[in-house]
Amino acid sequence: MSYIEALEKIVGKENVYVDQADRSRPSLPRRHHPGSSQDESR
Amino acid sequence: MERFSRFKPKRLVTTCAGCYKTFKELYPKRSDLNVEALHIVEYIEKLISEGKLKFQKPYSVKVVYHDPCDLGRHMNIYEPPRKILQAIPGIELLEFKENRNLAKCCGGGGGFKAYNNELSGEIAYHRALEAIDLGAEIIVSACPSCKSSFQQASARLRKEKKGRLKVLDLTELVGEALA
16 A cells, blocks of 8 residues: 555545646666565555 | 745645654754644544544554654654554554664664665664564554665565564555555
8 A cells, every 4th residue: 555545545535635746756766685576565 | 845835735744754854843944934744643643633533443463663763763753653553453562672762773764775785774674573573563664764674674584584574654554454
């Protein structure tokens, strides 16, 4: 669950406005670290 | 700052401990920014205390909270995240031996990860190992830098078969508890 999805759960989807520039901005590429390919939060 | 002048918000809520410190302490001293800055843990705690946010379903899990340096030692915010966790039915809140103002760093603070990634990883790994020893299933923090550090540590714990530790930001955990 992303921060935005979590926020939508907390305050209601209708109350969350995300600037289109942020919505379409690609995530920063993750640096590769040995042993870090698995993301435990997902 | 251009966006602030365009939207003129009265209140700013951030999920980042470092951003919170910047907007709460640094910008007001160095700019004419006039906005109430809150960290999301303060905001969620306010919603809970006002009865605007209620948890219906139990979320049975053992959670240990890691105090981010920027939120804890720098901004003295220790209790709101704990009150939020205690408000979620089913959660067993565990504490590190070193907690609140004595909490150890996650290893990623102050740009240290960029300076010495190997040592930064070791610091996070030992903190995550301590969480496993406590019996935690989830390590939760309120800082994206802590989350990133612990995600790498968690992956190493699993690779070395030392245990499984889920890593979440407190905002995400609250979202999951409401799902």
